[in-house]
Amino acid sequence: MAALRAVGSTRAGEGRNSGGGGGMAPPSSLRIHAPSREPKARTMAGAGKVNNPRRRGGGGGGGHMPLWRVAVFASVALNVATLALLLHHYAATSPHHHHYAAAAVDWRDRSTASMAPSTGKPAVTPDSVINLDHGDPTMFEAFWRETGDAAEVVIPGWQTMSYFSDVTNVCWFLEPDLDRQVRRLHRIVGNAAADDGYHVLVGTGSTQLFMAALYALSDAAGDGDGDGEPVAVVSTAPYYSSYPAVTDFLRSGLFRWAGDADTFKGDTYIELVCSPNNPDGTIRESVLDSKTGNGKTIHDLAYYWPQYTPITKRADHDIMLFTVSKSTGHAGTRIGWALVKDREIARRMTKFVELNTIGVSKDSQLRAAKVLAAVSDGYERRPEMTSSSPTTSRLFDFGRQKMVERWSMLRAAVAASGIFSLPEETSGFCNFTKETAATNPAFAWLRCDREDVDDCASFLRSHKILTRSGEQFGADPRYVRVSMLDRDDAFEIFVNRLSSLK
């Protein structure tokens, strides 16, 4: 407000001091907050022209100015003053200026002037190394730039400082807004049951919830004395490379990676079912019969969204994991959620997150809630209320269109090259879009068929394409997993380079 008052007295002096009424100042809470858009104040054509007739003609007598002329001047001055106020305000709240700046302070340290959030991996050039090893979902940036401020979140300095979100909830650090938006989105998409029969738990990514589920399922007896052997953790190859790594890195006495579920013998286990699967995109089901024995199943449904696969049924497993990283693309926010039927399992998973990180960032939860709400809004709004195209407000439309295009480009490149192969395309009826749709997995499970290449990752690395070797997924090193989710420029360089490999 100080800046506005200063402006009022120095810039628009004539406007404020002239007769004819009060000024209109924007409320102090008005701020520019989208640094990528330069404010353009449209010029006020016509408002600056004032005829200044010297004739006396018309109303009023004597030597003083007639009222109507006063009104003209006052009105014009008001417009000029308002324009000046607004222009100064925009300049004052741009990223390169701040109310509290002290001239003596080193510019580099000035609190908000030098705030520059990161922008992910460095930009690529046609000659640079293309890193598609990780599923960094920057493909979705284009969509979120178009949504304007629908998904923007503002967090005042005093907000959500407590550890606690809802002390009456099993998951006491879960923000109720996120709980609500998660259930809402699942209801709209129809990909999972998220009614009152399920607890919603939040984690710092679904990775944390995966560990939490292992903890909850392996120590279900709750005696905590460590006498027993660690429970075997299995998944059908090719399995997500993080499963063995995350399971074993602390050499826990509670659970231990035991490899391929297809070859597992035993009746005490935790089976991980990822569907659509990471790395090969296939639709999976549990292979071990958990009814005969002491087996438990965790369903990782990170990719069970319309952009990757048709929504064929409403999943209703005991433990289902989802992540914002792959549904909306907000990997940096680090939010995953679990839908859990059993209250005791939910309680123990909550205990894991409590011991590991005393809960989950509430800032991230609120951002995720806003983002999920924007996704749901895109499908619940009446279509005629927006003039924007479906792909600028409907995330899954955008995503599916993008994945269709990219898989088409990839298949063309593979055909042009001749030394690679890809999984066959499958399709099914999607209950969400009410049409038949193909699967367009988030990763390409690419195999090199050239006889003299038995390590595809090394071969591609020599051509400056970084991928993740099939070995890390319990598969043959002729396979690699390639991210389909990077930015357009990186993906295009990749397919071009791939098509030239013979």
Added chain:
Amino acid sequence: MAALRAVGSTRAGEGRNSGGGGGMAPPSSLRIHAPSREPKARTMAGAGKVNNPRRRGGGGGGGHMPLWRVAVFASVALNVATLALLLHHYAATSPHHHHYAAAAVDWRDRSTASMAPSTGKPAVTPDSVINLDHGDPTMFEAFWRETGDAAEVVIPGWQTMSYFSDVTNVCWFLEPDLDRQVRRLHRIVGNAAADDGYHVLVGTGSTQLFMAALYALSDAAGDGDGDGEPVAVVSTAPYYSSYPAVTDFLRSGLFRWAGDADTFKGDTYIELVCSPNNPDGTIRESVLDSKTGNGKTIHDLAYYWPQYTPITKRADHDIMLFTVSKSTGHAGTRIGWALVKDREIARRMTKFVELNTIGVSKDSQLRAAKVLAAVSDGYERRPEMTSSSPTTSRLFDFGRQKMVERWSMLRAAVAASGIFSLPEETSGFCNFTKETAATNPAFAWLRCDREDVDDCASFLRSHKILTRSGEQFGADPRYVRVSMLDRDDAFEIFVNRLSSLK
């Protein structure tokens, strides 16, 4: 933009269609975003009056309107239109309305209308249970409410979506803004060396970094085959109750809690030194000699800030942990940081966080950076540039004053009661405030001296005061740890109730 266009055509039609020039529409990035402040549009006095003389007098001939009259009408219409636009805009972006609202949508699900971030533990009454078991730092809310928007953060929907923050840094998920503000604050306060000789690592709270340090130090050989015995983890009693819990909950084969450092025999260990100590506030140093043997030390400096203790030296240990929870009070943000000398240790701690949660929320990091910047600004700004009192912009002044007041109230209550005792007050010269200051720990290490009470936590629980038993800290159950950081009303009810216990 759609909404603004709609407004332009339905509300201010006369303004846009009348002659005399273009309109001034606020840029699309203009938004109300502080829900606690109701927007007040000041009325435009005087702009609505239009003289409509019927005389023909003055310039122009024939039957058409003279230019100056057109200018009057245009100018006034412009003002009315601008007013209408802005009023509609304020109404449209208030918390109870949203551009995208569809009338058919259930009100409860409307994206932003029902967004209600949590507010921590429920409010207390003079008769309610007072829960001071956890160090929930809501005492600091009062300070941050006074700072206005200095610590407010705005996160656009497309920002920081990538997993990666800086691929060239050891800690590749650390936001550079946070790195900068951490080093800046340490430089200002002088409580730790944070120069180029240190790596800054970020974690989801310092709890995660504590586990990361155990992982990094215990597996330093890096052979990963699990042949060795778990490394003993020790700390001098009374030690922080989470140390044993966090160390052992996964029954890791790498490290295992081994109790009181004072009685530990062995030359391979990880010693935790918390100073000021949790629970008793004492200034601590390592008790085991890490030069003779294979011992390592982790320094937990969560409370080494001016509000709790004089800053007597610039700490420069190998591994130092800090947290936003206890320095600024933003526990819900879940941000801690580590200052680490050794690059390999830093790399392994980073690997832990990568496997555990694939990095740390960037939204939290950016918020923490903004908050830390606001703290530093409070001490680097020229005093004459602000008219606010030191305690509304200077966090540590506020905090120290608050802690002094509370400890005074507590000591008076203990004196009035007669059955309790507290640690003696100590003091030292504070290099930050350049004066002698007392220690005012974040927790009160309260002992019940009544002969018939050997379990103080149970005794206080029967009086509806929840604390944490000394047993959890490796001490006698006559002791309890009581939080000094809760809100004013809870603290006052606590001391009143305590003073009445005989």
